[in-house]
Amino acid sequence: MEHLINAKVKNIEISGIRKFFNLVAGTEDMISLTIGQPDFPTPFHVKAAGIKAIEENFTSYTHNAGTLELRRAAAQFVKEKYQLHYNPETEIITTVGASEAIDITFRTILAEDSEVILPGPVYPGYEPIIRLCGAKPVYADTTTNQFRLSAEIIANYITDKTRCIVLPYPSNPTGASLTKEELTEIAALVKEKEIFIVADEIYSELVYEREHFSIGTILKEKAIIINGLSKSHSMTGWRVGFIFAPEIIAKHILKVHQYNVSCATSISQIAALEALTNGKNDAHEMKEEYLKRRDYMYMRLKKMKLNVVKPDGAFYFFVKLPSQYENSFEFALALVEQARVAVVPGSAFSPIGEGYVRLSFAYSMETIREAMDRMEQFFLTSI
Structure with missing residues (x-):
């Protein structure tokens, strides 16, 4: 019966991140730097709120967009943190993680044969959904600009089929983030064009040398913010995510969300409310620790004479391989076999990522x- 499977589904593959993680799982004495999973536990007060929700039987459906109390808290959070202004009643949707937010956003705004500009290298979760929508991912090479997508680079890839530009900053896999000036130039480029901006800002609380800046503050009418x-x-x-978008866009995304999952998990919504109110600064302690780790890893990688850009956000290094290594998958496999260290081949992050590896x-x-x-x-020993 496999021949009856949707051809678009048959033509997509499991994430290269998970593929390599699964390949080396179970290897004895392995140190893994593969997964973007914070090694901190969920804050106790957030867990306690979730437990209380179960004990008080808050286990039914909520409003499709999430409880209004949670949406109000989300609106207040992004207003205080990033100067974003969204109406919690009509412009915010609570989703099952940022992954579902990306899925329903693309399914709402993309049409057959439309094009989506993505910075390359980029997180592999966008391309399969774009292709399932019948659209085409277009990778804009950022390797000559310290992995930062710019208005100048974007201009080279815009066509009459361009429907959307994805700004996933701070970036997975590179750790790059964009400044207010860079985003202002991108906004000016797109302002008079019929092009959506999808800004995946899931790492917005993990920006190190400056405050995170969102393009939603200067181009709200075209921007769909995911967090x-x-x-x-x-x-x-x-699994708690959010979409922030103008009502004229959000009302259509909500329809796709409704038929997809009905609503985000009720228990998780209560925990999320606690996180966004009494835990609005929970990320600060984690960020301080990540910064120490970043600086240490950067020092060690430079000592190895590796070509590496210091990340200013998220928790990844995207390291260029020495010239004698041509294939990132083969290099990563050799590192596992000879050193018992697992990293992610750069080829998992689009063809532009070949020749690099990601370290978390x-x-x-x-x-x-x-x-x-x-x-x-x-x-x-290998050189």
Whole structure:
């Protein structure tokens, strides 16, 4: 019966991140730097709110867009943090993580043969959904601009089929983020064009040298902002995301969301409310620790004479391979076999990512030190 499966589904593949993680899982004495999973537990007060919700039988459907109390808290959170202004009654949708937010956004705005401009390298979760919509991903090469998508780069890829530009900053896999000036130039480029901006800002609380700036503050009428609590509050398994968009756009996304999942989990919504109110600064302590890990890993990678851009957001390094290594998958496999260190091949992040590997520093300092020691030894013995 497999021949009856939707051809678009048959032609997409499992994420290269998970594919490599699964490949090396179970290898003895393995140190993994593969997954973007915060190594901090969900804050206790957030967990307690979820437990209380269960005990008080808050286990029924909610409004499709999420409880109004939660949407009000989300509106207040982004207003205080990023100067974004959205009406909680009509312009905010609570989703099952940022992943569902991306899915229903693309399914709402994309049409057959439309094009989506993505910075390359980029998180692999966008392309399959774009293709399932019958649209085409167009990768804009950012490797010559420290992985930062700019108005100048974007202009080279815009056609009459361009429907959307994705701004996933801070970036997975590169850790790059965009400044207010860079985003202002992008907004000016797009302002008079019939093009949506989808800004995936899931790492917005993890920007190191400056405050996060959202394009939604200067181009609200075209912007769809995606965010959530997975990274900021270490709530990956709770699956809580948000879409912030003008009512004229949000009302259509809500229809797709309604028929997709009805609503986000009621229990998780109560935990999310606690996170956005009494835990609005929970990310600060985590960010301080990530910063220490980033600086240590950067120092060690530079000592190995590797070509690396210091990330100013998220918790990843995207490291260029030494010239003698041509294939990122083969390099990553050799690192596993010879050094017992797992990283993600850059090819998982679009063809433009070939020749790089991604390292996550969402691991303990002890784990990072041992991984760096092993990588250093690997390079000493393999060159």
